[in-house]
Amino acid sequence: MSNFNSPIRLSSSVVKHLKRYRVRGTGTNPLLPHSRSFTTTEGHRPIIVHKRSLDILHDPWFNKGTSFSFTERDRLDLRGLLPPNVMSTEHQIERFMVDLKRLEEQVRDGPFDPNALAKWRILNRLHDRNETMYYKVLIANIEEYAPIVYTPTVGLVCQNYSGLFRRPRGMYFSAEDRGEMMSMVYNWPADQVDMIVVTDGSRILGLGDLGVQGIGIAIGKLDLYVAAAGINPQRVLPVMIDVGTNNEKLLKDPLYLGLDRHRLDGDEYVAVVDEFMEAVFTRWPNVIVQFEDFQSKWAFKLLQRYRSTYRMFNDDVQGTAGVALAGLLGAVRAQGRSMIDFPKQKIVVAGAGSAGIGVLNAARKTMARMLGNNEDAFHSAGRQFWVVDAKGLITEEREDIDPDARPFARKVKEINRQGLREGASLVEVVNQVKPDVLLGLSAVGGLFSKEVLEALRSSTSTRPAIFAMSNPTTNAECTPEEAFSIVGDNIVFASGSPFKDVNLGNGHIGHCNQGNNMYLFPGIGLGTLLSGSRIVSDGMLQAAAECLAAYMSDEDVLKGIIYPSISSIRDITKEVAAAVIKEAIEEDLAEGYRELDARELRKLSQEEIKEFVLNNMWSPEYPTLVYRDE
Numbered sequence: 001m002s003n004f005n006s007p008i009r010l011s012s013s014v015v016k017h018l019k020r021y022r023v024r025g026t027g028t029n030p031l032l033p034h035s036r037s038f039t040t041t042e043g044h045r046p047i048i049v050h051k052r053s054l055d056i057l058h059d060p061w062f063n064k065g066t067s068f069s070f071t072e073r074d075r076l077d078l079r080g081l082l083p084p085n086v087m088s089t090e091h092q093i094e095r096f097m098v099d100l101k102r103l104e105e106q107v108r109d110g111p112f113d114p115n116a117l118a119k120w121r122i123l124n125r126l127h128d129r130n131e132t133m134y135y136k137v138l139i140a141n142i143e144e145y146a147p148i149v150y151t152p153t154v155g156l157v158c159q160n161y162s163g164l165f166r167r168p169r170g171m172y173f174s175a176e177d178r179g180e181m182m183s184m185v186y187n188w189p190a191d192q193v194d195m196i197v198v199t200d201g202s203r204i205l206g207l208g209d210l211g212v213q214g215i216g217i218a219i220g221k222l223d224l225y226v227a228a229a230g231i232n233p234q235r236v237l238p239v240m241i242d243v244g245t246n247n248e249k250l251l252k253d254p255l256y257l258g259l260d261r262h263r264l265d266g267d268e269y270v271a272v273v274d275e276f277m278e279a280v281f282t283r284w285p286n287v288i289v290q291f292e293d294f295q296s297k298w299a300f301k302l303l304q305r306y307r308s309t310y311r312m313f314n315d316d317v318q319g320t321a322g323v324a325l326a327g328l329l330g331a332v333r334a335q336g337r338s339m340i341d342f343p344k345q346k347i348v349v350a351g352a353g354s355a356g357i358g359v360l361n362a363a364r365k366t367m368a369r370m371l372g373n374n375e376d377a378f379h380s381a382g383r384q385f386w387v388v389d390a391k392g393l394i395t396e397e398r399e400d401i402d403p404d405a406r407p408f409a410r411k412v413k414e415i416n417r418q419g420l421r422e423g424a425s426l427v428e429v430v431n432q433v434k435p436d437v438l439l440g441l442s443a444v445g446g447l448f449s450k451e452v453l454e455a456l457r458s459s460t461s462t463r464p465a466i467f468a469m470s471n472p473t474t475n476a477e478c479t480p481e482e483a484f485s486i487v488g489d490n491i492v493f494a495s496g497s498p499f500k501d502v503n504l505g506n507g508h509i510g511h512c513n514q515g516n517n518m519y520l521f522p523g524i525g526l527g528t529l530l531s532g533s534r535i536v537s538d539g540m541l542q543a544a545a546e547c548l549a550a551y552m553s554d555e556d557v558l559k560g561i562i563y564p565s566i567s568s569i570r571d572i573t574k575e576v577a578a579a580v581i582k583e584a585i586e587e588d589l590a591e592g593y594r595e596l597d598a599r600e601l602r603k604l605s606q607e608e609i610k611e612f613v614l615n616n617m618w619s620p621e622y623p624t625l626v627y628r629d630e
């Protein structure tokens, strides 16, 4: 047993090192236990430091982590660089011990990797130590480690963030910071920030409200911005807007790092997000802000509020829509038909939240365009969708219908003729509609039960498609094994989190595609940055989706491979970014980037645009460092 009162023995080299950290004015060093002046109040004596901000947090001599008091945070420019809850040392130690013990329990993440969390820790430590090396490892092994830094493991990381939190990464703007954000934003050390991913933690993947712990998702998304889009890691900023949490378990947890209060709502909530947007765009006028994992209630409202003023987009609404649309078009091609047959597809969607409604809007618009792009076309496109949420099939009879879902509510007479009614169950809907596509964005693991999948066997399609898009792994609506074994070998299958391909026997493989917005958001961000467009337009998003849809060869698609392998994510991102830039130029939105002004940009051919993109993607190579006094 160690005794806290016994003197600490330091090696001579440590003592030599410590002597360099002298307290100004006293000539003594409070860190040295054997120093003569320590007979009484060691630890109570202030230490004069010549550092501030992140330099303090990254210095093991001075760092107190979450124990920095509010006044100290203000004094040392630390405000916003730590989660808002000030912790006692006892709580800090407790958090650490909980985490240490957890390793012994070998937390399991889904069926595949019992060591996922341990791998995340090792990678995270490397991220803190040496970013160049971290991204070199990630890029070279993206297929293996994307599931660690991104879904599914990032979900587990967010759930356990109180224990895993070590060195802060990113900024925290809390409800307590109202009126301060415009100055706090200058606590971030980088003068240039290209990409912010912001969350309020209210709907992290399919795991619900994780409060301040949701910062992990912003960090994971930005890892992909660096690895896939080549955004310089010095110019990315993960952000948590902590307005409280409605997760009672977290509120009762003494180790929770976030604000100890229920979520702000209404005008008060909007005021916090408004202040954050104003602050970051004041300091970094060219930044792009990606909204991530906001509960649906706010996702649409904030998107409408900001999209014509700021360079921003919502990944769950708009990125997911594009990826799903590309997959839906791939599923048509996989039937051996032309994409133009898309408006004939019958599509059942389970889930009418930010992701589901985003997909429905994009798919309907695309169908309408293919049908002539007029009001009739839009109406008839609407009849290709059946939307089921937690209360069953959505019809015009639904009371208190969510305004975003209303355009997809089925007419009662029409569905009565199909043998359905308001609130019909998913299995009833699949049985009656016999859809070509069953798409899940419900966050309900196992929703595509044996009965639902059996009902899909009567699909009128020659090759039914199943998209079990909810994340992480445990929230997938079904597994590929279940889909292939129950519906048949001929299906097209995609899931939001990665699963292994299925061995169908006789040398045949059931391909498991990963239908995840990671194939689009990095290219949307990079394309917007390099075009210099002040907004992210619908046309730019559509161009991104079409580019992804066209990326796959007929040969692959006919094998049921409708999305690229993640190992080619850097290449697909380059293509998507180029498509986004081209569209921005065509819409006269492009204002240019650095030395390439709008006029120069307009002169570039398609190939030159791709080269321009490639030349502006950061690669993890050590630069030569030269010291110069400021």
Ligand SMILES: NC(=O)C1=CN([C@@H]2O[C@H](COP(=O)(O)OP(=O)(O)OC[C@H]3O[C@@H](n4cnc5c(N)ncnc54)[C@H](O)[C@@H]3O)[C@@H](O)[C@H]2O)C=CC1
Pocket: 203, 204, 205, 206, 207, 295, 296, 297, 315, 316, 320, 323, 350, 351, 352, 353, 354, 355, 356, 388, 389, 390, 391, 426, 441, 442, 443, 444, 447, 469, 470, 471, 472, 475, 495, 496, 497, 515, 516, 517, 518
């Ligand atoms: N693969 C991908 O790229 C993406 C996947 N997602 C996933 O989509 C899921 C949903 O996200 P949001 O739409 O933002 O969540 P949300 O919570 O806003 O929406 C969930 C929807 O599912 C419905 N639902 C709940 N239980 C149901 C049931 N038993 N049957 C049918 N519908 C049911 C709810 O009524 C609601 O309409 C999450 O798991 C998320 O991880 C989200 C974005 C991208």
Ligand SMILES: CC(=O)C(=O)O
Pocket: 151, 204, 205, 206, 293, 315, 316, 470, 471, 496, 516, 517, 518
């Ligand atoms: C992938 C993603 O953005 C989500 O599941 O929310």
Ligand SMILES: [Mg+2]
Pocket: 205, 292, 293, 315, 316
């Ligand atoms: Mg998301």
